[in-house]
Amino acid sequence: MITGPGVGGVADIAPPRPASDGVVIEISKVGICGTDKELFDGSMAYLHDGNARYPLRIGHEWVGRVLEVGVDVDPSFVHRRVTGDTMLGCGQCERCTAGRAHVCAARYEIGVRGGWPGALAERLAVPVSALHVIPESISDTAAAMIEPAGNAWRAFDGAGVVAGERLLILGPGTIGLLCAMFARAAGVEVHLLGREGRSLQFARTLGFDGVWTGDTIPDLAWHGVVDASSATRFPGLAIDLAEPGRRVALVGLAGSPSRVDTRDIALKDVTVVGVLGASAGLRPAIDAFASGTVDPCPLVSAIVALEEATGVLSGGSISDAGPGPKTLIDLQRRCR
Secondary structure, eight states: OEEETTEEOOOOOOOOOOOTTEEEEEEEEEEEOHHHHHHHHTOOTHHHHTSOOSSBOOOOEEEEEEEEEOTTSOGGGTTOEEEEOSEEOOSSSHHHHTTOGGGOTTOEETTTBTTOOOSSSSEEEEEGGGEEEOOTTSOHHHHTTHHHHHHHHHHHHHHTOOTTSEEEEEOOSHHHHHHHHHHHHTTOEEEEEOOTTHHHHHHHTTTOSEEEOTTTOOOOOEEEEEEOSOOTTHHHHHHHHEEEEEEEEEOOOOSSOOOOOHHHHHHHTOEEEEOOOSGGGHHHHHHHHHHTSOOOGGGEEEEEEGGGHHHHHTTOOOTTOOSSSEEEEETTOOOO
16 A cells, blocks of 8 residues: 555555456456556656545556456356456446547546556456456466556557568667567567667667667668657657658656647658557457467566565665566565
8 A cells, every 4th residue: 555655565454345247356466667656656647636646556467366256247257367457437428438448537547547446455356347368378477467568569559560661669668668579579670769778788688670879879761659768858759750651659658748849740741649558459468478479578577575565666676686677566475
């Protein structure tokens, strides 16, 4: 439980009960992402516009097994291994009925928005309609990466590149690297741009076609550009670098407003696509993981116990962590 900016710890709470159309999940693993860290340190925008408030329980990247079902749910769901959509629309508004529940004005975002408790707990209650069954060929470690991979797949799809074309991804973090993996699996020439340091060094070990800094990036035709960074200048840079008539996908969020000259968009005839949430990308991510065309496990640097979550959220180091960008919390592991 996070009770205030930078303040949190493990607490005992009453176990959840399933709604009539819902289930209770026994959680196995949960991923920690930048949004979770912003909710912990108090910088996340939802905390300032009223869409989130303390105390809160985070966790929206998860895998587990169905433990209990509501009265209106098929009992065969019990024991199924699942993950779920973070975005829970009202189900009745025009956006929801048109298939855009992820932008429903009244939506919950599990562990993020509207007070719906997240998965950083032994059990999580969710609507059965949000669930995606996970094939047994996908490990729990990989399955905990399905939600960020769904965002990455949507960014790759939004960039509009096909086999033989060239994609530039700004930001070599978890989303950027997963996006690069989807693109490479589709036969796209993949390049990444970032600042020199550990993240860029790790990206080079994954064998992409090019990994660059601002000083070394070559003058090539970029048939699509994805901004998966948190840099305020990168949305404008993405538009500058994209080939005329092509597409830019924006999946990263900066902590302060990014400025873009709309004349550049119009005069280059560039299409700019925003990506919010993984909803439409969850099934493609599951399929890619199940087939083996994308393996997210090299991105996982450490798997730690729930009692270590506060240290992870506050930016503490993990002594035996690998070079990847992602930390998972194992709800089946205990420090004591």
